[in-house]
Amino acid sequence: LKVPHRRDVSFARLTTLGVGGLCRWLFEPTTETEAQTFVRACVREGLPWRVLGGGSNLVVLGDIDTPVLRLALPKTVSREGHQLTAPASHGHIALAEAAAAAGLSGLEFASGIPGSLGGAIRMNAGAYGREWVDVLTRYRFLTPEGDLVEKAPEPGEFKYRWSFLTGGHVVLSATAQLAAGDPTTIRAQVADYRAKRGTSQPLSKRNAGCIFKNPPGQSAGRLIDQAGLKGLRVGDAEVSPEHANFLVNHGHATAAEFAELMDRVQAVVRERSGVALEPEVEIWR
Ligand code: EPU
CATH class of the missing domain: 3.30.465.10 (Uridine Diphospho-n-acetylenolpyruvylglucosamine Reductase; domain 3)
Incomplete structure (x- = not known):
């Protein structure tokens, strides 16, 4: 397949959370035509594929054998x-x-x-x-x-x-x-948002943004907070003490630790408030 690709790239380097196993096949087309070639080849071979972007909303829970597409198009606006x-x-x-x-x-x-x-x-x-x-x-x-x-x-x-x-x-x-x-005016608005995030979100630690979707009319962060789960830790994975809907990596967390932490958060919130939290991040396993 004439599409640029790399083998065995660690998902720790492809996601902001910094965990996950190996990406066995990473295809990085530099043109739309190459991307189309990739998809058509997968269709022809009957292979599933996954699409990766900046990896900022993704928790990978192991090695991924299916081909992964990550566009590398010229950055022209x-x-x-x-x-x-x-x-x-x-x-x-x-x-x-x-x-x-x-x-x-x-x-x-x-x-x-x-x-x-x-x-x-x-x-x-x-x-x-x-x-x-x-x-x-x-x-x-x-x-x-x-x-x-x-x-x-x-x-x-x-x-x-x-x-x-x-x-x-x-x-x-x-x-x-x-x-x-x-x-x-635009810069002032951006600065205002940045200041708000700076006080409410754990931006200095590796994270994947909000982990769960807000249930209709409710706040996932508040539900997790009210369940007393801030600071709950499995290894180096922690429910952020700053914002309960963020899970952070203290440095050496593993995918399995994040999986277990997410399970525990969902179980406790379900028990305390009867709400089934639905992941907002994409989960690959
Ligand atoms: N809250 C708590 N404890 C916490 C966190 C939040 O009580 O630990 C309470 C807050 O006090 C507030 C309410 O929950 O009353 C909502 O919190 P916040 O304003 O932080 O907003 P959010 O609903 O948690 C949403 C988006 C964020 C986005 C912010 C700002 C979702 C799942 N989250 O967060 O998006 O940055 O609004 O607009 O929709 C993301 O999608 O990854 C994300 C971070």
Whole structure:
């Protein structure tokens, strides 16, 4: 297969949480055509595949033998009027910064969300009451059959931390409709969000963001906190004392420790409040 690839790369180096076994086959296409070649080859061979972005919302619980696709497209951002288009492998925070520098408002909410643009689209990432579908005007992706589609979002395609772009879809690029803004005002808003996160989230330790989805009308962080689980530790994996919906790696945590910690949190919260917490992170095993 004429697509750049590497063998046996540790997921500790591919995810922000820094745990996981080996990625046996990591394919890193540098063009959309190579990505399509990869998907079509998998379809032809009857092989499943997985799509990796920035690894900031992913907990890998072992070695992964199925081929993994991680786009390595050129990081070009193009502007047309107040619209910005970027490849899915573009850094999410870097894109928010590029928008701010260009005096375009609308991606301030994204300024603290790590990972790739593709991952952000795939899960309709959001913060502070805003989410990607609010600004998304067009996106390109490969279907699980390997067909290239470009379209505008439609109702039902994106919901709270969810989109249909799972199960073999590959996001290739996205276009955001932004608005002319004053760079000073945009930067002030970004700084305000950063200050809020700085006091409420454990940003100095390796983490994968919020681990569980907020159940409708409730806060996963508050439920875990009220169950008295802050500081609960399995090896080097800990429920953050700063924000209970963050699990942090104190340095040498293993995937098995995170798996056990997540199980315990879910069990205790279910027992105390009857709520079944659903992971917000993707789990690969
Ligand atoms: N809370 C506690 N204890 C805690 C944590 C939170 O009591 O340990 C309470 C807070 O006091 C607050 C409420 O729970 O009253 C909600 O907490 P917070 O404002 O921190 O927001 P969140 O619902 O926990 C959501 C997103 C975050 C996003 C923030 C800011 C989800 C699962 N989480 O967190 O997104 O950064 O709002 O908009 O939707 C992520 O998706 O990975 C993520 C971190």
